[in-house]
Amino acid sequence: MDLCTYHSHCDFCDGKAPAEDFVKATIEAGFHSYGISSHSPLPFETRWSLSKRNVEAYLMEIKRLREKYAGQIELYGGMEIDYLNDDWGPAVEYFQRLPLDYRIGSVHLVTEEQTGEMMDMDGKFEDFRENLRLVFHDDLKCLVKAYFKASSRMVELGGFDFVAHLDKISMNGSLMDSTLTEQEWYNRLLWDYMSLIAEKGVMVEVNTKAYTRKGMMFPNVKYFKWLKELNIPVMVNSDAHLPQLINDNRALAFEWLREVGIKSTMRLHQGAWVEVPIDNK
Structure with a gap:
């Protein structure tokens, strides 16, 4: 198992501890590299995203930690950037000009085309159900x-290194309809999306955060074979919001990747993405 993760959140956004606590936890766990990736600013204030006024402080803290722990771990500063529309997402100039080591493409907020209203498809199911009623009837x-x-438009526009939790809609969606991921129309949409990712040469994470509480990884484990079939480069990220969860369920993800015949994952090394073999021992 390659000891690295590049999707994590500290108290600059909705993480539950200072960034330094996460760095110390990764060093103690023997990680060779680690990336901090706060939720990007949005054009409105939320309780879970980095405020635009704190971006400079966020970048300065990563620089401080990189210097303090040099020689102990390769530390990287990233950002999970939400795509809202063509005017706000990873490809826009504001995010491209930030001195980040990498960018994550993500969709949490979905717009109803006719009304222009937006809903958060993540978070608590009770909120999801109410938002689905109010915004998507x-x-x-x-x-x-x-x-x-x-999500497809985000990939077409580019400007990021890898896609976060590409089928996250299934988390709450499956609670509304337990057969969602078994339906032909859903699988066709997901296949087309993953095919576009492959065509554009974008990396995808296997996100292990929800497995302990919800028994789900993203993408769903049954779609790991599609990652293999489409030859999509992958990495395994814990999306940790607590320092003690930085390696949570990652070993299980590696085991299932091996089972479908995926032989390598991606890591950052000296500032560049490199492919490393999965240890089959």
Whole structure:
């Protein structure tokens, strides 16, 4: 198992501890590299994203920690950037000009095309259910289509290194309809999205954060074979919000990747993405 993770959140956004606590935890766990990736600023204030006024302080703290722990771990500063529309996402000039080591492309907020209203498809199911009623009038299929349309547009525009939790819509969506990921239309949308990712040469993370509480990884484990079939470069990230969870369920993800015949994952080394073999021992 390659000891690295590049998707994590500290108290600059919705993480539950200072960035330094995460760095110390990764060093103690024997990680060779680690990336901090706070949720990007949005054009409105939220409780879970980095405020634009704190971006400079965020970057300065990563620089301080990189210097303090030099020689103990390769530390990288990234950002999980939400795609909202063509005017706000990883490809826009503001995010491209930030001195980041890498960028993550992500969709959490989905817009209903006719009204222009936006809903958060992540978070608590109770909120999801209410937002689905208010914004998409209980039309789950319409929401899912809008999610994959936005995600595909994000990939077309580019400007980021890897896609975060590419089928995250299934987390709450499956609680609305337990058969969601078994339906042909859903699988066609996901296949088309993953095919576009492959065409554009974008990396994808296997996100292990929700496995302990919800028994889910993203992408869903049953789609690992599609990662293999489409030859999509992958990495395994814990998306940790607590220092003690920086390696949570990663070993299990590596085991399942090996089972479908995936032989390598991606890591950052001396500032560049490199492919490393999965240890089959």
